[in-house]
Amino acid sequence: MSTITLSSIPDLTSAVGVPRLAAIEYPLGYLLGQPGDRMGQTAVLRSTLQALAEIREPGSVSHLPFEWPASARRLSARPPKTPPISKYLLRHPWLIPNLFSREVPAPNQSELEPQQAGASAS
Amino acid sequence: MSENLQASRQVDSYRFLDRLTQKLVRSWIELEAQRGRSAEIPWTPLSRPLADSTIALISSAGLALKTDRPFDQEGERQNPWWGDPSYRILPRTATAEDVKLYHLHIHPRVVEQDLNTLLPLQRLLELEDGGEIGRSAAHHYSFMGYTLQPQVLLEQSTPAMIQHMKQDGVNVVVLVPG
Numbered sequence: 001m002s003t004i005t006l007s008s009i010p011d012l013t014s015a016v017g018v019p020r021l022a023a024i025e026y027p028l029g030y031l032l033g034q035p036g037d038r039m040g041q042t043a044v045l046r047s048t049l050q051a052l053a054e055i056r057e058p059g060s061v062s063h064l065p066f067e068w069p070a071s072a073r074r075l076s077a078r079p080p081k082t083p084p085i086s087k088y089l090l091r092h093p094w095l096i097p098n099l100f101s102r103e104v105p106a107p108n109q110s111e112l113e114p115q116q117a118g119a120s121a122s
Numbered sequence: 123m124s125e126n127l128q129a130s131r132q133v134d135s136y137r138f139l140d141r142l143t144q145k146l147v148r149s150w151i152e153l154e155a156q157r158g159r160s161a162e163i164p165w166t167p168l169s170r171p172l173a174d175s176t177i178a179l180i181s182s183a184g185l186a187l188k189t190d191r192p193f194d195q196e197g198e199r200q201n202p203w204w205g206d207p208s209y210r211i212l213p214r215t216a217t218a219e220d221v222k223l224y225h226l227h228i229h230p231r232v233v234e235q236d237l238n239t240l241l242p243l244q245r246l247l248e249l250e251d252g253g254e255i256g257r258s259a260a261h262h263y264s265f266m267g268y269t270l271q272p273q274v275l276l277e278q279s280t281p282a283m284i285q286h287m288k289q290d291g292v293n294v295v296v297l298v299p300g
Contacts, residue, residue: 001287002168005297011135012147013299015154017163023133029183029228031298032245035236045245048296049172049255058163063133076229077300083227083268084202100149104203104270 004052006031006044010061021061022048026068029077034069169293170256178259178292180283181241182267183300184225185233186210193224193266207274209265209283214258216243227268228300241298259290267300 003020007013008031010023024031024044033040044066051062089096098105136144168175184193187210194206212221218237223230238244246258263283269275287295 001284001293001295002166003295003297005299007299008133008138009135009147009299010133012151012154015151017154018297019163019165023135025133025137027138028300029232030239032239032242035232035239038238038245041238041242041245042248045242045296046249046254049177049249049294052294052296053168053172058165063131065131068138077232079227079229081226084199085268088202099270100146102150102153102270107201 002052004048004055006048010063014059014061017059019058020052020055021059022051022064023061024064024066026066027075027077030072030075033066034072034075040066172255172294173253174256175294176257176259176291177246177255177294177296178287178290179241179243179246179262180295180297181262181264181300182225182298183223183228183232183240183264184266185212185221185223185237185241185264187212187216187220188222189220192222195224195226198226198268203270205268205270206266207269207272207279209263209275209279211286212241212243212262212264214243214247214260214262216262225266225268225300240300259287259292261286261290263287 003018004022005013005018005020006022006024008024008026008028010021014021026033032044044064047064047066051064055062085099089099095105135147139147184206186193190210193208193210198205206224216237218233221233221237223233223240232240241262241264243258243262246255249255250258263286265275265279
């Protein structure tokens with residue numbers, strides 16, 4: 001199966017080594033376009049499929065030529081409630097580096113203050 | 123050697139991200155660079171023209187039919203380092219009325235506004251009607267993109283999705299992040 005990934009964060013998506021990438025400068029949640037914009041959504045989907053057909057080299061990026069309109073700048077997919085990991089890290093800020101390094105702490109470490117964690121490890 | 127197509131306009135990866143997320147993304151890119159590529163980038167050439175292809179969509183927005191088993195939001199609330207690694211199957215005719223969004227990092231109203239901004243099932247059917255693609259696959263897929271521990275997703279859910287797609291004769295897959 002031939003695959004292509006549509007991404008608004010192409011720097012990250014290409015870093016993991018996807019075979020084909022269609023980059024688009026649209027906000028998360030709206031990568032195909034604005035709600036109700038049937039023609040705009042079709043144009044993005046069509047361009048993504050054309051990119052899949054045209055890309056010949058593994059790891060290539062096709063930058064799609066679409067621009068998010070100023071009239072839609074307030075459209076946001078931000079959730080109504082703070083995601084659990086964000087809420088958790090506000091209470092456990094010493095574990096923020098774990099998220100940056102993707103090192104998931106052991107369950108018994110997660111609830112400990114740093115000095116306690118150090119004590120339990122020694 | 124990879125290439126940049128339509129490079130006259132380079133997409134800015136950071137334009138819509140808040141400052142903390144920008145920092146996080148830069149950090150994860152650096153991690154990938156340090157890790158290096160253990161293998162070559164996988165590559166499957168397009169086996170037949172798009173007009174003869176069967177196309178499946180995969181969304182990482184945690185979408186499921188309202189009649190299907192919900193994704194485990196409570197598990198993530200209990201352990202914020204964990205995300206449900208399972209997947210759900212969506213029929214090609216699914217609409218916003220049929221689908222619920224479970225991803226805790228995306229506003230559920232996005233689906234209520236228009237499912238096609240996340241998973242363009244109706245747009246794909248229209249390309250099928252117009253003869254631009256062979257057909258929209260019988261089934262499409264979604265999983266929860268927030269997966270810091272991807273082992274189960276990679277070792278169980280992904281092979282299962284691939285198996286389903288093979289049974290449906292899929293030869294093209296479009297992945298759409300939430």
